[in-house]
Every structure is written in structure tokens, then in C-alpha cells.
Amino acid sequence: MSLAELICPAGTPAALRTAVDAGADAVYCGFQDATNARNFPGLNFTPDELQDAVVYAHMRGAKVLLALNTYPPAGRVDLWREAADAGARIGVDAFIVADMGVADYIARTHPQVRLHLSVQAAASSPEAIRYYCDNFGVKRVVLPRILTIAEIRELRKEIPCEIETFIFGNHGLMVEGRCSLTNYLTGQSTNMDGVCSPASDVEYVRGADGSLSSQLAGFTIDRFGADEKAGYPTICKGRYAAPHRPEGYYAFEEPVSLNLSRLLPELIEAGVHAFKIEGRQRSKSYVRNVVAAFRAAVDDIRAGREANIADLVALTEGQKQTQGAFETKKWR
Amino acid sequence: MTKLTLGPIAYHWSAETRRDFYARIADEAPVDEVYLGEVICSKRAPFHEADLPATIERLERAGKTVIVSSLAEVMLKRERKATADLAAMERPEIEVNNAAGLFERGARPHRIGPFMNAYNEATIRWMAGQGATHVCLPPEMPAEAIAAAAEAAGALGLGVEVQVFGRASLAVSARCYHARSHGRTKDNCQFVCEEDPDGMPLSTRDDTPILRVNGIQTQSESYVDLLPETARLIGDGVTHLRLMPQAADMVAVAAVFRQVLDGALEVAEADARLAALCEGTGLANGFYHGTAGYRRIAMAAPA
Structure with a gap:
């Protein structure tokens, strides 16, 4: 059976302490700049804050993983190198990377620090994963959210590194690290700037008929009737019209949240080493509830007890949830 | 000398359409290099891969350099096999679009495709050290980054390519959105993407055209048009300009770009002709100018 580490989000120092106290085996976080894929206002760490966070986590037996998982545009690579140097100096337990240039730099300059391959690298085959393991010494791959459990089980036999999968939280539809939708509408890039459907470009506009449009950079991503709850305008979760679907439909996916709690025992059995909870942008109380519930469930499963899955299912209370690609190929 | 290239067909055009298309490209299009192969969906490949040797022969006889591009997404057995088979080819040249292809190809020479995320000089240097001879930059890169990447690639002796025409690839997914729109899944899609x-087209609920769906790929509604920017691209060290095949008169599109490269046509006149060739489709250059990709930024008047 795998170790089934719980990898928890930390958007702020307070969220990091909360996650550690609630039982995280590791937390992941980023600096306050484009070097990570959650470069949102008010989030993330200064080097000093990260230093304190690492001390706090290590004293309690938890690891700190630093996300350097965006793609530096040419001419700006130094920002990523400096972030890696700072992380190494501070003593983070691993870097989460996507860009080959960044991976190469860390492998050569800081070989003592573990490298994890970010989901942003979109490595979804044994060959792609082995490319990163062979060339950069990657010790763990965060799998794209597109494989079924049966496929993960097979993959496990063919790669020389650990597997981490997302189990809970926001569920992106596009292959991570290959999506420029936000840049197309807003001019800010997910890959280069760490930005996705940014709040600064969001507007909710009330129509004469009482409907509410949720807009991103002036584009109506969805429109809601007076009796509907308006959602955030994430491009891949909007409603659009096609010639044969003039009424508008969720062309990519409904606004659902990933929740694999029911599949947790199977994922552990399939050999997944670590489970990642999405949500660096979420509140402390959210982090506390989700981490504590998954901690209890993973401990139960590892001790051979029946896990109280109902608590985990209830976490997405009021929200639609999905098991995404993990349960069946029909998702595709 | 700047080369004009034709990228791989992104859509599910029938075998017959493809044969006619490439026959005309071979005979009439003033492009130097042509990329073939299925990049988007492994289910489509059986429809046209049997024609590949004849198409290569036809284009090479017409003096074109041919490169075969690999799949952007590699997950299933058939996709892994297709990638391994491609990587085993001695000739023609290959363009790799997934790290699985890099693994299979090893140090043997290859080109880096636009799906490989070669965003910066450090990555390009790494790739060059592993056998890359040429790199096509991601379509969302702004001018300053293109210039810095091109300088580094040029110093390493690599060709540097930028898409200057056609819909930009904005995303790929494991899910087929064509099938989804018809209430099907990828496994029982019945190749409905052939209809488009x-x-x-996808439009917002207030009728603004916004995106295009091509199977697992999402594309820009507008065509990228960097015709007015070609002089700067070339000045910055870009060696290859890529035209993506659209359902437009691609021979005429290529001719317009060729004339501008040859100095035989003023940019303003050329761009007007290009707009006429693209009928109702908007032209955009926002990514290049570091702003929203759908936008059309007027070139500043010469100082």
C-alpha cells in the first residue's frame, strides 16, 4: 500500500499553519509573482514568510513544496532562477516545476532538492514522464486529471517515480499548461503570468429582463435567469451557443468541483503516493475542514477501517461535483 | 532567407479533401516547407495516414521540404505507438509536439512543435542540447519574448518559427467537445468533427463569436494575422513564418505573404487582400502585442 500523503494548499502563511495543524503531510505554496500558477492578488508568500512557514511546518513534521510551475517567457528567466535559489536557501522540501529550462537549472544548481513534475507539464504517458525522470531526476509526477484509475494502475508499473493526483477542488477542463484561453480574452497568460480568469476582469451585469451576465473582459461567459445562482466567469465553465445548440450549453464542462473521496480506497490501492487538494485561493476555514476530513479518511483507510466518506462528500455541499475522468472513459 | 511554411491541418478534412488540398499546394502555393500528420486526434489518423507517403513524394517533387508532426496529446496505447513510430522515422524530418516524442526520439535530430512550450532561451538551449534543430514558438508569445527566444535559438543554429496566419490553438483537452456538443463521447464520436x-463556432449568449471547437482542441475565433509584423519578426531573428491551413484559399493566402516577403507588395495593400480572402473572419494580432489575443492592434506609424 502506498504512503498516501496528503498534499494541501497554502495560499497564505495563515492557511499554511492551518493546513499543517489539520494534518497535512505536506503543503504547497508559491511566491508573490508570476513564478507560480496561482499568481492572484493577496495570495502567496514573501521569502521571509516562506522561511517562517518552513520552520513551522518542519517542527511539526510536515513538508513544504514550492510551486515554480509556470513557463518563463524568454528574457525573464532570471525571476524563476532567483525563486529557485531562494527556495533552496530557505530549505523547501521540493520544487514543483513544469518548464524544462527551469527543471534543468534546478537539477544542475540545487541537486539536493527534490523535483516534482507539475500538472502544468501535462505528462500523461509513461514515455513523457520518463523523459523528465531521466533528464532532470524528477522524483514525483503530478498527473493530469485525465486518466482513469485503471490507466493510473498500469502507468504506475511503467514509471520510476511517485504519483500524485488531485482528489478535491476546482476542476480545470483543459490540459494544464496548454491553455491560453485567459490570455485570448484578457491579455494575461496562465502559462507565463500564472493567471486564470482573473477577478480584476470580472463584471456582473444586470440585463433589462432581470438576467445577470457574468463577464470576463467584456465577454459574456454565462447568463443567468433571475432565479438562477450566478457563477464565476471561468472560461471553460461558461455557456455558449453552437449552430446546432442555439439555446446555449456548457460547451466544455458544467461548473463542477472535483471530488474523488469515494474513489480514495481504489486510488490508494492503485499505488498513488500522494493526494493533492486544490485551493490555494480558498479560506482558512475551508482548508481546515477539507484537510481534517481527508486526514481522517486516509488514516481510516490505511488502518484498514471503513472511512467516513459521507463527510467528504458533504464538503462540496450545495455544489455540483464530479469524479471527472477518473471513474470512466465516458467523461472524455 | 525567410521561409514560408504551411502548418499541419488541424481539422478532420476528408482524405479526398486533403489529397486535393496538397496537390494544389504542391503545384501552386509559394511555401517552402509543409508540415503533415495528425496533431489533434489519434482517431482521425487512419482516415488519411495511408496517403502520407504519396503526399510527401508529391510535395517533395514540387521542391517543398516536408516535415511530419506528432500528436499534441499522448495518453492511449494507439497514441503512444503512433508517437514511437513517428520518432523511428529516418526521413522526412519530424516535428515533436509531446514529451513522449522527445523520449522516443532521443538525441536524433528533430524539430520542436508549438505544443512543446518552448517559451524561453533556457528551455530552447536544453532542447538544442538534446537534438532539436528548429523550434516553433507557442502562439501566445509577445514580441519581446519572441525576439529574446529567437536570438538565443539563432546563436545555437536553430531555425525559429512563429505562426503568422490562421486560428491560434488556445487549449487541448482529454475530452472531445465536438462529440460533447452532439451528446456523444470521444469513444462514440462518429467523427462528427468532419462537419466543421x-x-x-461558439458564441456567447449575447451572440458574440468567441471560440472554435476542433475535437479536443479549442481555437481562437479570429485568425492570427502577423502580416504587418513580418518585417519586425524577421529583424528579430525569426527564420520561418507559419501559415495554418484554414477553410480559405490557402494558395492565395500564401501568395500574399510571399509577395510581402519579396517586397513586391505594400503591407497595407497585402493586408487588405488578406482580409478579403478571409471573408467574415476577424484578423487579430493581440498576443504578439502583449494584449488580449482576440484584439487587432494597429501598427504604429514609422517614427
Whole structure:
């Protein structure tokens, strides 16, 4: 059976302490700049804050993983190198990377620090994963959210590194690290700037008929009737019209949240080493509830007890949830 | 000398359409290099891969350099096999679009495709050290980054390519959105994507055209048009300009770009002709100018 580490989000120092106290085996976080894929206002760490966070986590037996998982545009690579140097100096337990240039730099300059391959690298085959393991010494791959459990089980036999999968939280539809939708509408890039459907470009506009449009950079991503709850305008979760679907439909996916709690025992059995909870942008109380519930469930499963899955299912209370690609190929 | 290239067909055009298309490209299009192969969906490949040797022969006889491009997404057994088979080819040249292809190809020479995320000089240097001879930059890169990447690639002796025409690839997914729009899944898609030779249009609920669906790929509604920017691209060290095949008169599109490269046509006149060739489709250059990709930024008047 795998170790089934719980990898928890930390958007702020307070969220990091909360996650550690609630039982995280590791937390992941980023600096306050484009070097990570959650470069949102008010989030993330200064080097000093990260230093304190690492001390706090290590004293309690938890690891700190630093996300350097965006793609530096040419001419700006130094920002990523400096972030890696700072992380190494501070003593983070691993870097989460996507860009080959960044991976190469860390492998050569800081070989003592573990490298994890970010989901942003979109490595979804044994060959792609082995490319990163062979060339950069990657010790763990965060799998794209597109494989079924049966496929993960097979993959496990063919790669020389650990597997981490997302189990809970926001569920992106596009292959991570290959999506420029936000840049197309807003001019800010997910890959280069760490930005996705940014709040600064969001507007909710009330129509004469009482409907509410949720807009991103002036584009109506969805429109809601007076009796509907308006959602955030994430491009891949909007409603659009096609010639044969003039009424508008969720062309990519409904606004659902990933929740694999029911599949947790199977994922552990399939050999997944670590489970990642999405949500660096979420509140402390959210982090506390989700981490504590998954901690209890993973401990139960590892001790051979029946896990109280109902608590985990209830976490997405009021929200639609999905098991995404993990349960069946029909998702595709 | 700057080369004009024709990228791989992104859509599910029928075998017959493809044969006619490439026959005309071979005979009439003033492009130097042509990329073939299925990049988007492994289910489509059986429809046209049998024609590949004849198409290569036809284009090479017409003096074109031919490169075969690999799949952007590699997950299933058939996709892994297709990638391994391609990587084993001695000739023609290959363009790799997934790290699985890099693994299979090893140090043997290859080109880096636009899906490989070669965003910066450090990555390009790494790739060059592993056998890359040429790199096509991601379509969302702004001018300053293109210039810095091109300088580094040029110093390493690599060709540097930028898409200057056609819909930009904005995303790929494991899910087929063409199938989804018809209430099907990828496994029982019945190849409904064949109905949309220029992608399936999506518009917002207030009727603004916004995106195009091409199977697992999402594309821009507008065509990228960097015709007015070609002089700067070339000045910055870009060696290859890529035209993506659209359901438009691609021979005429290529001719317009060729004339501008040859100095035989003023940019303003050329761009007007290009707009006429693209009929109702908007032209955009926002990514290049570091702003929203859908935008059309007027070139500043010469100082």
C-alpha cells in the first residue's frame, strides 16, 4: 500500500499553519509573482514568510513544496532562477516545476532538492514522464486529471517515480499548461503570468429582463435567469451557443468541483503516493475542514477501517461535483 | 532567407479533401516547407495516414521540404505507438509536439512543435542540447519574448518559427467537445468533427463569436494575422513564418505573404487582400502585442 500523503494548499502563511495543524503531510505554496500558477492578488508568500512557514511546518513534521510551475517567457528567466535559489536557501522540501529550462537549472544548481513534475507539464504517458525522470531526476509526477484509475494502475508499473493526483477542488477542463484561453480574452497568460480568469476582469451585469451576465473582459461567459445562482466567469465553465445548440450549453464542462473521496480506497490501492487538494485561493476555514476530513479518511483507510466518506462528500455541499475522468472513459 | 511554411491541418478534412488540398499546394502555393500528420486526434489518423507517403513524394517533387508532426496529446496505447513510430522515422524530418516524442526520439535530430512550450532561451538551449534543430514558438508569445527566444535559438543554429496566419490553438483537452456538443463521447464520436472544416463556432449568449471547437482542441475565433509584423519578426531573428491551413484559399493566402516577403507588395495593400480572402473572419494580432489575443492592434506609424 502506498504512503498516501496528503498534499494541501497554502495560499497564505495563515492557511499554511492551518493546513499543517489539520494534518497535512505536506503543503504547497508559491511566491508573490508570476513564478507560480496561482499568481492572484493577496495570495502567496514573501521569502521571509516562506522561511517562517518552513520552520513551522518542519517542527511539526510536515513538508513544504514550492510551486515554480509556470513557463518563463524568454528574457525573464532570471525571476524563476532567483525563486529557485531562494527556495533552496530557505530549505523547501521540493520544487514543483513544469518548464524544462527551469527543471534543468534546478537539477544542475540545487541537486539536493527534490523535483516534482507539475500538472502544468501535462505528462500523461509513461514515455513523457520518463523523459523528465531521466533528464532532470524528477522524483514525483503530478498527473493530469485525465486518466482513469485503471490507466493510473498500469502507468504506475511503467514509471520510476511517485504519483500524485488531485482528489478535491476546482476542476480545470483543459490540459494544464496548454491553455491560453485567459490570455485570448484578457491579455494575461496562465502559462507565463500564472493567471486564470482573473477577478480584476470580472463584471456582473444586470440585463433589462432581470438576467445577470457574468463577464470576463467584456465577454459574456454565462447568463443567468433571475432565479438562477450566478457563477464565476471561468472560461471553460461558461455557456455558449453552437449552430446546432442555439439555446446555449456548457460547451466544455458544467461548473463542477472535483471530488474523488469515494474513489480514495481504489486510488490508494492503485499505488498513488500522494493526494493533492486544490485551493490555494480558498479560506482558512475551508482548508481546515477539507484537510481534517481527508486526514481522517486516509488514516481510516490505511488502518484498514471503513472511512467516513459521507463527510467528504458533504464538503462540496450545495455544489455540483464530479469524479471527472477518473471513474470512466465516458467523461472524455 | 525567410521561409514560408504551411502548418499541419488541424481539422478532420476528408482524405479526398486533403489529397486535393496538397496537390494544389504542391503545384501552386509559394511555401517552402509543409508540415503533415495528425496533431489533434489519434482517431482521425487512419482516415488519411495511408496517403502520407504519396503526399510527401508529391510535395517533395514540387521542391517543398516536408516535415511530419506528432500528436499534441499522448495518453492511449494507439497514441503512444503512433508517437514511437513517428520518432523511428529516418526521413522526412519530424516535428515533436509531446514529451513522449522527445523520449522516443532521443538525441536524433528533430524539430520542436508549438505544443512543446518552448517559451524561453533556457528551455530552447536544453532542447538544442538534446537534438532539436528548429523550434516553433507557442502562439501566445509577445514580441519581446519572441525576439529574446529567437536570438538565443539563432546563436545555437536553430531555425525559429512563429505562426503568422490562421486560428491560434488556445487549449487541448482529454475530452472531445465536438462529440460533447452532439451528446456523444470521444469513444462514440462518429467523427462528427468532419462537419466543421474550419472548426465549430461558439458564441456567447449575447451572440458574440468567441471560440472554435476542433475535437479536443479549442481555437481562437479570429485568425492570427502577423502580416504587418513580418518585417519586425524577421529583424528579430525569426527564420520561418507559419501559415495554418484554414477553410480559405490557402494558395492565395500564401501568395500574399510571399509577395510581402519579396517586397513586391505594400503591407497595407497585402493586408487588405488578406482580409478579403478571409471573408467574415476577424484578423487579430493581440498576443504578439502583449494584449488580449482576440484584439487587432494597429501598427504604429514609422517614427
